[in-house]
Amino acid sequence: MPVIGIDDTDSSTEMCTTYLTIEILRQTNLDLIGLPRLVRLNPNIPLKTRGNAAISLTLGRGKGEKMAVGKIGNEDIFSYLDFDEEMIDVDIMSIIEKFSPKDENTNPALLVTESPNDENFYWDAVREFVDYRKVREKARGKFSTVNGEIGIVGANAAVSWPRKNITYELIAYLERDRWRGNHFVDPEGSKFIELNFPDTFDSFDLRHGYNAIRPTTKTPVLFGIRGINMRNLMSYLDYVKSEPYFSFIVFETNQGTDDHLQERKIEDIRLYHSSIIHGFVSSNPRTLKGGVVDVEIASENARISAVAMEPTKEFRDTILKLKKGDEVRIYGGTTKEGMINIEKMQVVSLSTVREVGPPVCPNCGTRMESSGSGKGFRCRKCGKRSMKGEERISERDLKEGFYEVPVIARRHLARPLKLGLVK
Missing domain, CATH: 3.30.70.2200 (Alpha-Beta Plaits)
Incomplete structure (x- = not known):
C-alpha cells in the first residue's frame, strides 16, 4: 500500500x-x-x-x-x-x-x-x-x-x-x-x-x-x-x-491539537522547544520597545522571560494585570534562548496585593495626604502628621482561569480554548 x-x-x-x-x-x-x-x-x-x-x-x-x-x-x-x-x-x-x-x-x-x-x-x-x-x-x-x-x-x-x-x-x-x-x-x-x-x-x-x-x-x-x-x-x-x-x-x-507542546521544567527548556511551564510571577510585567509585554516566571531552580508580542493585541493587557506572586501555567514556544512566546496562559492562583496609602486623621476624620516620598502623611485640615500609612488589600482586575491570544495571532497547532483542553 x-x-x-x-x-x-x-x-x-x-x-x-x-x-x-x-x-x-x-x-x-x-x-x-x-x-x-x-x-x-x-x-x-x-x-x-x-x-x-x-x-x-x-x-x-x-x-x-x-x-x-x-x-x-x-x-x-x-x-x-x-x-x-x-x-x-x-x-x-x-x-x-x-x-x-x-x-x-x-x-x-x-x-x-x-x-x-x-x-x-x-x-x-x-x-x-x-x-x-x-x-x-x-x-x-x-x-x-x-x-x-x-x-x-x-x-x-x-x-x-x-x-x-x-x-x-x-x-x-x-x-x-x-x-x-x-x-x-x-x-x-x-x-x-x-x-x-x-x-x-x-x-x-x-x-x-x-x-x-x-x-x-x-x-x-x-x-x-x-x-x-x-x-x-x-x-x-x-x-x-x-x-x-x-x-x-x-x-x-493536527491543527488545533497542541501536539507541539510538552510539559517541561523551566530549567529544561531549550531553543525551538514548545513547552508548558508552571511557576510564579517573580516581578511585575513591563512593556518593552515595539509593544512587547514581558513578565518573568520563576520556579525553585530557574527563571524565564515570558513575552506577549505586538500581534497578540489585547492579550498583552491580560499579561500586564499579573502581579508578583501569581501562580501561572504558560503555554508557548522558544525561538530565543531564555524566552518563551506565550500562546495561552492559565492563572492558577492570584497573590494578595497590599497597598499602603494615606491614613485617616484621628483628630478630624479626614483622609491625610502624602507629604512626599519617605516624608509620611499630613492632614490638610488640622496639620497633624503621621509616618505610618494605612495598609489595605488591592482588588485584582484579573480572575483565575485560562486566557489565550486572539484568532489573528494564533498558531496553526495551538488549540483554541473553545475546543477544550487536551493538556
Whole structure:
C-alpha cells in the first residue's frame, strides 16, 4: 500500500503543499484510501516554510463503501476504507517539480513507503529541531529530493503522524491561471460560521475583523474551513460566499491539537522547544520597545522571560494585570534562548496585593495626604502628621482561569480554548 509523504514545496510568496493532493488525484487512476493528511510541524524552527505544513496520502484500489470528501471540477473525490494494494501509477516527483517554486529556500521532498514509520519521527518533528540526515538514515522508504534534503523531515513526519488528536480542514482551491492577484471571500460568511457553528474554529476574529479562512499570500488556496466534524465541514461550504473555486478536499490535520507542546521544567527548556511551564510571577510585567509585554516566571531552580508580542493585541493587557506572586501555567514556544512566546496562559492562583496609602486623621476624620516620598502623611485640615500609612488589600482586575491570544495571532497547532483542553 503506497503511503506518500511530501514537504517543502512552497515559498514565502507562492504555492501551498496541500494543493499537490489535488494534482496527484487528477493524474492517478488509483483511489484515495482514508483522508489526506495535513501535518503542521514545529512552529519555532527558522527553516520552516510559510505554512510549515507537510502532507501524506495513501493510494490503492478502493472497494466497498465510499464517501465523497471533495470535488475536482464537477467530479467527486471519493475516499475508501477497504482496498486492494496497487503500485503507484503516476510520477509524483514530476508533479512536485512542476508546481514547486524555483526558489533557493524551497527544498521539495517525497517519501514513498509501504507503511507508516515510527511515530517518534512525528513527535520529534513537531517538538524539536531534527537533523534531516538522521531521518534519511533511520526511516523506511524511498526519498526523492530537489534542491536539498531539508524537506525529508516533514515528509517523513507526515507519514509517521499517529493521529492521536485530529481536527479537519476543508480547503478550496483556485485554477492555476487564477492563483495570482486579489481574490474575494466575503467576511460575512466567515463571521456567520464563527458565530453559529461551535464545532469550527479560527474562522473569523470578531474583535479585529480578521477573515481567518482566507490566506494573505498568493497561493492556490481560496479559503479553508477548520473544524472537528468532517461531515459538517462539507455542509458549511454553503455559507461561504466567494468567487468560484475549482476544487476542494477535506484533510485530517493536527491543527488545533497542541501536539507541539510538552510539559517541561523551566530549567529544561531549550531553543525551538514548545513547552508548558508552571511557576510564579517573580516581578511585575513591563512593556518593552515595539509593544512587547514581558513578565518573568520563576520556579525553585530557574527563571524565564515570558513575552506577549505586538500581534497578540489585547492579550498583552491580560499579561500586564499579573502581579508578583501569581501562580501561572504558560503555554508557548522558544525561538530565543531564555524566552518563551506565550500562546495561552492559565492563572492558577492570584497573590494578595497590599497597598499602603494615606491614613485617616484621628483628630478630624479626614483622609491625610502624602507629604512626599519617605516624608509620611499630613492632614490638610488640622496639620497633624503621621509616618505610618494605612495598609489595605488591592482588588485584582484579573480572575483565575485560562486566557489565550486572539484568532489573528494564533498558531496553526495551538488549540483554541473553545475546543477544550487536551493538556
